[in-house]
Amino acid sequence: MANKEESIEKKHICCIGAGYVGGPTMAVIAYKCPDYIINVVDISDERISQWNGPLDKLPVYEPGLSEIIEKTRNKNLFFSTEIDSAIKKSNIIFMAVNTPTKTKGEGKGMAADLKHVEECAKKIALVSESDKIIVEKSTAPLGTAQKIKNTLTNFNNRLNFEVISNPEFLAEGTAIDDLLHPDRVLIGGDKSQSGVIAVNEIVKIYNHWVDKNKIITTNSWSSELSKLASNAFLAQRISSINSLSALCDISGAEIFEVAKAVGADSRIGNKFLNASVGFGGSCFKKDILNLVYLCNHYGLDEVGEYWHQVLKINDFQKQRFSSRIIKILGDNIKSKVVSIFGWSFKKDTNDSRESASIDVAKTLLDEGVNIKIYDPMVSKETILNDIIKTVSLNAQEQILKKITICDNIIDAAKYSNCIAILTEWDEFKSIDWTELSNLIDNELFIADGRNLINPNEIENLVNYISVGNTKLRNFD
Numbered sequence: 001m002a003n004k005e006e007s008i009e010k011k012h013i014c015c016i017g018a019g020y021v022g023g024p025t026m027a028v029i030a031y032k033c034p035d036y037i038i039n040v041v042d043i044s045d046e047r048i049s050q051w052n053g054p055l056d057k058l059p060v061y062e063p064g065l066s067e068i069i070e071k072t073r074n075k076n077l078f079f080s081t082e083i084d085s086a087i088k089k090s091n092i093i094f095m096a097v098n099t100p101t102k103t104k105g106e107g108k109g110m111a112a113d114l115k116h117v118e119e120c121a122k123k124i125a126l127v128s129e130s131d132k133i134i135v136e137k138s139t140a141p142l143g144t145a146q147k148i149k150n151t152l153t154n155f156n157n158r159l160n161f162e163v164i165s166n167p168e169f170l171a172e173g174t175a176i177d178d179l180l181h182p183d184r185v186l187i188g189g190d191k192s193q194s195g196v197i198a199v200n201e202i203v204k205i206y207n208h209w210v211d212k213n214k215i216i217t218t219n220s221w222s223s224e225l226s227k228l229a230s231n232a233f234l235a236q237r238i239s240s241i242n243s244l245s246a247l248c249d250i251s252g253a254e255i256f257e258v259a260k261a262v263g264a265d266s267r268i269g270n271k272f273l274n275a276s277v278g279f280g281g282s283c284f285k286k287d288i289l290n291l292v293y294l295c296n297h298y299g300l301d302e303v304g305e306y307w308h309q310v311l312k313i314n315d316f317q318k319q320r321f322s323s324r325i326i327k328i329l330g331d332n333i334k335s336k337v338v339s340i341f342g343w344s345f346k347k348d349t350n351d352s353r354e355s356a357s358i359d360v361a362k363t364l365l366d367e368g369v370n371i372k373i374y375d376p377m378v379s380k381e382t383i384l385n386d387i388i389k390t391v392s393l394n395a396q397e398q399i400l401k402k403i404t405i406c407d408n409i410i411d412a413a414k415y416s417n418c419i420a421i422l423t424e425w426d427e428f429k430s431i432d433w434t435e436l437s438n439l440i441d442n443e444l445f446i447a448d449g450r451n452l453i454n455p456n457e458i459e460n461l462v463n464y465i466s467v468g469n470t471k472l473r474n475f476d
């Protein structure tokens with residue numbers, strides 16, 4: 001006789017896309033839902049073999065991720081490139097593929113490119129042998145769920161496909177904690193009978209560990225817009241405080257004091273009010289561009305322009321910070337060295353997509369400055385690739401001569417004319433600046449793009465600029 005556990009039929013979930021969202025999200029679902037078998041599939045052999053490889057070399061670095069992978073991998077969580085068979089045996093298919101900004105065609109530079117989403121929909125339609133629930137996990141423009149549904153039925157009108165929007169709200173660097181303790185889970189679907197059943201199937205998964213009152217169900221349009229809106233609001237807060245930091249830098253106001261006073265109003269709240277060199281990451285810029293494109297597409301140019309300003313302020317902030325570094329360097333700029341501390345777009349991730357470091361480095365390199373870079377998590381190949389992508393083919397060799405990637409803080413700081421702190425890694429908070437200033441040959445300048453240093457610790461020791469602090473501004 002089959003034992004009780006064997007007799008309970010396990011449900012199969014497939015997730016297409018084993019990236020920063022697909023990997024961690026499915027790992028947490030597998031961990032919390034032992035009654036589901038989860039196959040995460042990807043077209044990239046390299047990514048899949050990294051997910052199946054050593055725990056300290058997973059393709060995504062997130063605190064707590066490797067521990068969960070260790071507990072679930074090859075038990076109820078599997079990584080593979082066998083996409084067709086994973087689709088066939090699953091009742092529920094998540095799509096967590098990338099939706100970058102379009103680089104050509106209509107909407108170039110603004111609209112989201114849905115080619116990967118479309119490819120997945122087509123593949124699901126062509127290989128499926130039974131009805132499926134398709135979950136749009138990728139961030140996509142309004143109406144994408146409907147588009148997916150159309151593609152599915154165009155290529156296969158024999159089966160029933162329900163399309164659900166379930167955008168992901170995790171933040172890189174805290175992804176596992178965000179997934180384990182989400183502020184909310186959003187599930188958007190059709191109001192038809194089969195649509196409601198499909199929404200409930202997805203609610204059931206999250207309900208293994210998320211309270212019912214944190215699971216919000218809406219129609220798919222609201223769900224899609226809420227994701228874009230959440231990222232736009234978050235980025236807007238950063239641009240708001242950064243815009244004020246520019247005023248602080250030329251007046252007697254201190255951004256710490258302003259942020260504290262403004263954030264004390266309970267209607268405003270005190271989170272996400274840290275001034276910095278500017279935001280990065282793969283999502284904020286692309287999702288706001290996508291929102292702006294949608295507004296313009298619907299003839300809402302004023303609304304589009306309103307959100308576009310969030311990005312313009314971010315570019316202004318990065319440029320403003322780079323210009324201040326250039327001013328510090330003074331004459332003979334081509335012989336000067338800037339040490340960039342931090343390449344990832346924020347701490348506790350190995351993701352450098354759209355990192356502010358890339359823009360600052362590019363501006364400095366354009367001026368002929370030599371740069372040394374240290375990051376505890378981003379690989380040398382990724383850093384060089386990030387820079388090379390911004391340079392024309394014939395300038396690459398020359399640019400590469402100006403860059404040194406270092407393995408530690410001390411090597412990166414040696415012979416430096418200015419240390420630019422661009423990521424808020426904890427490691428940089430505990431630097432003994434007295435010791436470091438004794439080790440490097442030059443007078444030490446620090447450009448603190450994350451307001452990370454306690455100014456009392458470096459008083460009279462180094463020349464220092466930060467973002468929006470007059471008290472600490474002893475150079476420009």
Ligand SMILES: NC(=O)c1ccc[n+]([C@@H]2O[C@H](COP(=O)([O-])OP(=O)(O)OC[C@H]3O[C@@H](n4cnc5c(N)ncnc54)[C@H](O)[C@@H]3O)[C@@H](O)[C@H]2O)c1
Pocket residue numbers: 016017018019020021022041042043044047083096097098099116119120137138139140168169170171172282283
């Ligand atoms: N990274 C984040 O913090 C974050 C947070 C919330 C939402 N999102 C959204 O989630 C989506 C995925 O983001 P990500 O950061 O995980 O992207 P990613 O680039 O890290 O991963 C996407 C993966 O999809 C794979 N892929 C693409 N087309 C495929 C296909 N046809 N078949 C199989 N695999 C395919 C790629 O090889 C890649 O491994 C995006 O829409 C993004 O906007 C990202």
